[in-house]
Amino acid sequence: MRLQVECFGLRFQNPLGVAAGLDKNADAVDALLALGFGHVEIGTVTPRPQPGNPRPRVWRVPEQGAVINALGFPSAGAEAACARLRQRSERTVVGVNIGKNKDTALERAVEDYEACARALAALGDYLTVNVSSPNTPGLRELQHGEMLAEIVRRTRVAAGADGPPLLVKLAPDLSDAELERIATVAVDAGAAGIVATNTTIARDGLPAQYQEHPGGLSGAPLRARATEVCRRLYRDVGSRVPIVGVGGIASADDVLERVRAGASLVQLYTAFIFRGPGMAGQLVRDLSAAADREGWRSVSELVGVDA
Numbered sequence: 001m002r003l004q005v006e007c008f009g010l011r012f013q014n015p016l017g018v019a020a021g022l023d024k025n026a027d028a029v030d031a032l033l034a035l036g037f038g039h040v041e042i043g044t045v046t047p048r049p050q051p052g053n054p055r056p057r058v059w060r061v062p063e064q065g066a067v068i069n070a071l072g073f074p075s076a077g078a079e080a081a082c083a084r085l086r087q088r089s090e091r092t093v094v095g096v097n098i099g100k101n102k103d104t105a106l107e108r109a110v111e112d113y114e115a116c117a118r119a120l121a122a123l124g125d126y127l128t129v130n131v132s133s134p135n136t137p138g139l140r141e142l143q144h145g146e147m148l149a150e151i152v153r154r155t156r157v158a159a160g161a162d163g164p165p166l167l168v169k170l171a172p173d174l175s176d177a178e179l180e181r182i183a184t185v186a187v188d189a190g191a192a193g194i195v196a197t198n199t200t201i202a203r204d205g206l207p208a209q210y211q212e213h214p215g216g217l218s219g220a221p222l223r224a225r226a227t228e229v230c231r232r233l234y235r236d237v238g239s240r241v242p243i244v245g246v247g248g249i250a251s252a253d254d255v256l257e258r259v260r261a262g263a264s265l266v267q268l269y270t271a272f273i274f275r276g277p278g279m280a281g282q283l284v285r286d287l288s289a290a291a292d293r294e295g296w297r298s299v300s301e302l303v304g305v306d307a
């Protein structure tokens with residue numbers, strides 16, 4: 001009970017979720033939930049199937065607990081994701097992260113988000129508009145200006161009047177002023193939450209051989225920046241919508257730090273790569289132990305206390 005979270009009108013068994021990219025095509029949702037995660041964000045799903053970038057496209061940086069990926073949205077497409085989601089045995093929380101096909105022109109990107117929303121709205125508990133992956137040329141430009149407001153508005157319409165809440169996932173490589181403006185635009189246009197953050201194009205502190213790698217960096221080197229972005233967004237829009245904190249989370253202490261910085265929910269991916277399937281259950285047990293030790297009755301009472 002202490003770990004349960006109510007957010008976007010949904011009930012989560014605990015605040016810890018699987019970040020987008022691990023289960024791109026909804027192949028393993030029930031298994032991931034059985035490991036102890038409170039939710040899974042599948043995707044990024046693109047409207048049409050596409051192969052992603054040529055291999056190699058994922059590199060481990062084990063000495064830093066980090067990964068660099070340049071996958072470029074390999075996706076079986078929206079129809080395949082629908083078919084998989086229809087086979088699910090139970091209804092725990094599954095979010096659907098949606099994106100554009102590589103060969104869709106940026107000016108027409110909104111049509112791809114609409115197509116995904118039309119196909120998947122009925123099968124996801126929430127949708128996340130991904131405008132922040134570094135591996136689809138131009139995608140992150142969609143965070144700026146009028147494009148984002150239009151994408152949020154039209155994707156919500158495409159999801160239907162009773163459609164699921166729509167979240168927007170942002171990059172960590174934005175200035176404070178950009179973060180405030182972009183988050184405000186998203187929320188004004190109807191976003192029900194912000195997911196922060198995606199991978200970074202920064203390479204600070206990485207060994208020389210990784211400096212020139214293409215792609216997005218995730219894991220421990222992202223943690224401080226992602227926490228800072230979460231704190232900023234909580235101050236900017238936290239009174240209007242919940243923040244989902246992602247980036248470098250690997251322990252119960254990391255989860256609680258992110259919650260105190262303003263995250264109502266958290267997600268992880270890279271730590272799971274290094275630590276394996278037992279880690280979700282371990283983190284949930286560690287969170288319960290922290291509640292005993294620190295005396296809090298609900299994780300929600302900690303949200304934003306250090307923002």
Ligand SMILES: Cc1cc2nc3c(=O)[nH]c(=O)nc-3n(C[C@H](O)[C@H](O)[C@H](O)COP(=O)(O)O)c2cc1C
Nearest residue numbers: 019020021044069197198218219247248268269270
């Ligand atoms: C191999 C890999 C693939 C990813 N694919 C996606 C994706 O398809 N869509 C997305 O929004 N984020 C994707 N991400 C980003 C993660 O969802 C997350 O935002 C980021 O990795 C930071 O969290 P972490 O440090 O716990 O990994 C991917 C990350 C990795 C490592």
